[in-house]
Amino acid sequence: MKLEPFYITGKKDTLAVRLDPQTGRMSFEGESYPENALEFFAPITKWIQAYMSEVKGAIVADFKLQYFNSSSSKCLLDIFELLENHFRQGHSVVVNWHYQEDDEDIEESGRDFAEDLSLQINMIAYE
Amino acid sequence: MSINTGEQKSDLGTLFHGSVPVTGDLVGERLFPGEVSAIRHAKELLSEEGAVDSDSWREAFAQLLDHYGHMLRYAKKITSLSDSAHRKLLKMRESLTGRNQEIQSQQDALLKLNRELERAGVTDALTELYNRRYVYHYLPGDAEAVIRAYQSHEGEMPENQDLIFLMIDIDFFKEINDRYGHIAGDRVLKQIAAVLQGCCRRGDIVARWGGEEFLIIHREANRLHARELAERVRRAVAEASFFVEDDESIACTCSVGFSAFPILPNFPRRFSWLDTIQAVDLMLITAKRSGRDCWVGMDANPDMAEQLKGGFALPKLQSYCREGAVRLHMSGNRAEGI
Numbered sequence: 001m002k003l004e005p006f007y008i009t010g011k012k013d014t015l016a017v018r019l020d021p022q023t024g025r026m027s028f029e030g031e032s033y034p035e036n037a038l039e040f041f042a043p044i045t046k047w048i049q050a051y052m053s054e055v056k057g058a059i060v061a062d063f064k065l066q067y068f069n070s071s072s073s074k075c076l077l078d079i080f081e082l083l084e085n086h087f088r089q090g091h092s093v094v095v096n097w098h099y100q101e102d103d104e105d106i107e108e109s110g111r112d113f114a115e116d117l118s119l120q121i122n123m124i125a126y127e
Numbered sequence: 128m129s130i131n132t133g134e135q136k137s138d139l140g141t142l143f144h145g146s147v148p149v150t151g152d153l154v155g156e157r158l159f160p161g162e163v164s165a166i167r168h169a170k171e172l173l174s175e176e177g178a179v180d181s182d183s184w185r186e187a188f189a190q191l192l193d194h195y196g197h198m199l200r201y202a203k204k205i206t207s208l209s210d211s212a213h214r215k216l217l218k219m220r221e222s223l224t225g226r227n228q229e230i231q232s233q234q235d236a237l238l239k240l241n242r243e244l245e246r247a248g249v250t251d252a253l254t255e256l257y258n259r260r261y262v263y264h265y266l267p268g269d270a271e272a273v274i275r276a277y278q279s280h281e282g283e284m285p286e287n288q289d290l291i292f293l294m295i296d297i298d299f300f301k302e303i304n305d306r307y308g309h310i311a312g313d314r315v316l317k318q319i320a321a322v323l324q325g326c327c328r329r330g331d332i333v334a335r336w337g338g339e340e341f342l343i344i345h346r347e348a349n350r351l352h353a354r355e356l357a358e359r360v361r362r363a364v365a366e367a368s369f370f371v372e373d374d375e376s377i378a379c380t381c382s383v384g385f386s387a388f389p390i391l392p393n394f395p396r397r398f399s400w401l402d403t404i405q406a407v408d409l410m411l412i413t414a415k416r417s418g419r420d421c422w423v424g425m426d427a428n429p430d431m432a433e434q435l436k437g438g439f440a441l442p443k444l445q446s447y448c449r450e451g452a453v454r455l456h457m458s459g460n461r462a463e464g465i
Contacts, residue, residue: 069212
């Protein structure tokens with residue numbers, strides 16, 4: 001079965017997510033504080049797991065987040081764990097963490113995600 | 128590790144506390160299914176009857192350790208991430224509060240400016256008396272209140288409810304300007320403004336009507352006192368001395384035209400406050416023609432209200448006078464009629 005591209009438009013409290021099986025590009029953008037973060041992220045982690053086991057390709061993941069609540073951060077940690085495992089299995093994984101220039105808190109969050117991982121995370125400031 | 132976000136139900140409470148059964152949605156299990164299943168496995172091992180081989184213990188223990196370490200890393204990161212998110216929200220709140228205060232103080236400044244502009248808009252810049260705009264803006268309300276007072280006193284006339292209008296013009300003012308210059312003229316106007324204010328009570332209106340023309344409106348006054356009020360103004364100006372230089376002062380006189388509003392007490396709506404202005408203007412002109420430094424006033428005969436219709440243009444006024452519907456009052460015996 002062929003893995004379909006995954007696409008969700010962003011809402012006030014949920015991320016815009018684009019997952020492309022062709023290029024291995026994954027992007028997460030916006031704010032995340034839904035009622036039920038587990039429910040929102042479940043199909044996303046499922047898709048990523050499928051990509052890793054079926055396509056077994058390279059990944060470029062872009063995170064451009066402004067705010068996320070605690071349960072969303074748990075789900076994001078799961079995604080980072082998947083990326084780390086994929087990387088350790090010898091695949092190319094590039095992670096870009098975008099933060100607004102003067103947003104120290106989101107910048108620090110990126111460093112928190114990067115901590116303890118062998119995976120490199122590029123910190124990219126935008127205006 | 129396994130990521131399992133499916134809807135699993137389990138008795139997490141019994142896993143931790145032994146005998147207490149827990150039912151319902153267990154967020155802990157949904158958030159950390161791997162950890163919960165490791166605990167469940169160890170628990171099962173503990174409850175098994177008879178001997179359990181050491182490899183099984185070792186395996187369960189290693190699994191627990193692994194999950195425990197994983198949980199610790201997650202706990203640490205989630206704590207730090209939550210702190211960051213919380214800090215960010217607090218900063219936003221702080222900046223919003225600051226912004227709000229800024230807006231509030233801008234609003235206060237605008238309100239203050241607005242009040243100042245409003246005041247400036249109805250104030251004569253030179254004399255700081257009210258200007259014409261003030262009169263046009265506020266007098267209709269005053270006049271209406273007076274009319275109502277008259278209408279609510281059927282039969283007997285109310286006391287001290289009249290507005291008394293005095294139109295005042297400084298005699299030969301042009302000569303002051305020509306002789307001493309406009310700066311000196313302005314200086315005299317300011318002093319005259321002060322003299323006129325000295326003739327009034329708080330609540331009366333003193334306005335600069337034109338160049339050297341002033342309007343006084345006495346409120347809550349009695350028409351029977353109109354002549355005294357006019358004479359008071361005439362005398363106050365005539366008796367004052369006005370500085371044109373720091374060491375030089377001159378004398379001035381003024382002419383006054385006056386009348387009371389409502390012009391017809393028994394028909395208070397017959398003539399408007401603007402008609403009254405028109406009437407006192409003509410009275411002032413009459414005073415000027417009568418030789419200046421004097422006053423001329425008028426009142427209407429309430430018994431001839433029938434004849435009094437159609438404003439106070441000069442020809443009308445002349446015919447009112449001929450018919451006796453309007454009587455003029457003149458200071459001294461200077462007046463020569465209209």
